[in-house]
Amino acid sequence: MNDSDVFLLAMLMIFAIPYLVWRIVRTDSYAPLVVVQIIAGILLGPGVLGAVFPGYYSLVFSPHVIAALNGIAWWAVMIFVWIAGIELDLKQVWKHRLDTSVTASLALGMPFLLGCIAAAAMLKLGVWSGVAGKSWQATFGIGMACAVTALPILVLFLDRLEILRSPFGQRVLRYASFDDVAIWGVLALILLDWNRAGRQLVFLIGYAVAAYAIRKLMARLPERDRWYVGLVWLAASGLAADWSGLHFMVGAFLAGAILDSDWFDRKQMDLFRDGVLLSIMPVFFLSTGLRTSWNMHGGAVLILAAVLLLASVVGKLLGVQLAGKILKWPRGDAYRIGWLLQTKALIMIIFVNILLDKGIIDHPTFTALLLMAVASTMLTMPMLAAKRAGSVVDAVEAG
Template sequence: MHAVTTMEVFLIAMAIIFCVPFLIWRLGRTDYVAPLVVVQIITGILLGPGILGAAFPGYYAFVFTPDVVTILNGLGAWAVMLFVLIAGIELDLSKAWTNRRESGITAGLALGVPLVFGALAAVGMLRFPGWIGAEGANWQFIVGVGMACAVTALPILILLMEKLDILRQPIGQRILRYASLDDIAIWGVLALVLVDWERIGRQVGFLLAFAVACVLFRRLMRAIPERDRWYVMLIWLAVCAFGADWSGLHFMVGAFLAGVVIDADWFDQDDMDRLRHNVLLVMMPVFFLSTGLRTEWNVGGATVFIAAIVLLVASVAGKLAGVHMAGRILKWQPGEASLIGWLLQTKALIMIIFANILLDKAIISSATFTGLLLMAVMSTMLTIPMATPRLRKMVGK
């Protein structure tokens, strides 16, 4: 009898990864509540060890063998590094600087208030066992969970605003400015949380070497034709991610830094849009599945859901409160604060990446990771249903 090889099992896993969420999304017509990326995340959770793996352990043991999971994790890591690189490239702070008072007030309150609300929720979670990771200090857990509640996923926000047809409108460009500033703050706080005092020399050395390498890299990119820049960009990504991970900062921080120092106008915008689309289409579903495989319910399924709801309330209430405070200070038109507040709720990818890093560094437990993942999914699913009627009301005026 023919023994099933690792490659054959891997291909079975890949077929499941692409088939199941697509059928749910297409046949269920979920796009209004749950875009395909959200369905892929939910499917990853369902296919993981906590749900289908627990109900059908034979299926899980056959498909997700250690060798297959290792391959999936490697593909998923490269996919998300590419995605974070592109997010860094597309980060344009020039418009935020031009409107720095409005952008600074709004971005600061939109990030700061939910961070405080989320940190208070984290303090409550610390009173119970099973939430903090084995290597996490209390302050790292509190700041990490608080920031997870404050995150806005800039790439997914762009997709949702395209769906609402406001991306190129003034309100859409304003929201992009706020989200861009928050994106910088998110990675800055993450770098602070990940500071390893035992390896601080390595981290300082990496940052100094990175600064010098940036000057040489940018000179090289300006000197070569665009067709060569794509290859050099990928080499740069791998080198920066390695350096950041070697220093203890995590390869995702390196991927973001690699993208931030790349000028978007070095590449044709249509080609960059296609690259982002193809990464989402071809590779990111593997990351979503590998993320779902990391979910656990070891403190009790109901308890994890309760934690997710508490974190969701902290995130939503904090974001809306912060944006409404900004609206009052800046004297926005009626309805603008509600629309902006709900659109900035979009978490999905960036929050999941953020939580993955916290889990990798053992700052949070798998149970906290699962709660944060559920919170990110619910928050993102609320965005379009809550923003659409508010946009219609504004347009109607």
């Protein structure tokens, strides 16, 4: 088989296998298609199916095919992060700043603290950090991975519960939006390189000037042109951020965050995001799975994943419960919000991919974090269903 045949065989597996599992097993109530795609990437990777059938893995995922897949994955995830930046509604966050700041800070801070404690303990073993990462970078990175909420998956779950556009649903989204800002801020801190401080200063100054200019330009353009110019701005911002050492994903998020969401038609934005999720993001999920490793014995990786999952879940629930008491929420709100904010998957996986790229964490730690993200996300809907006293919609109306 030539390279193009093997590439198309890989694409066939990427799209067909997760879809068939999702449809036949009917996992949508606890694992949307994107989660099934992530799990499929892990199973098709070198640590599981590749270990059992090494001939298959070396044939289908040759270096040439992996390079092609990685190129598609980079662009797919850049677009996705750019959209997430555009959809951040900072005006609403500011309008409800007391409720949002107290809740989001505790919901983020408690699992971050517990995650950092777990990371510090495991790093004492000296086998979980990356070759280029300092202890504080790995600790902060793992802690943040335990704390973050994935806004896109949360949107899918809220839509399934039919509360996405309700006041309750919008309130939960505000808390998650705060997380989105925080994770990129922490990432920029982790990646701050004093050897490249001059470049990073140039990037920040240049970004501020360019952002002002692009906002002026976008406000004058017809909507049809804004999409194309926005993608040009995305590529330029990602390139500049990567040149400075901050990683192109930081640039992608910043490229979207300075654009106003009302410059784009909401229905078109939803269709565009869904199109990206449908057509090219599955390649990113598979390429993520291909990076998993069980070299340090699968048992050790699973134990670490369980410890991090405990830190993530307990920390999030404690933080939200404390916020509920401070703000005097109606009974039951803290439980529902705490579990809804457990969704991780997409943004967290992008985050840990960057940590792995930069050598801050190693492959077994990456695998444990990936398993933790999948498990945390899959717990959300079953736990809400198990504890629900009456319908969620009724609780929303009461709140």
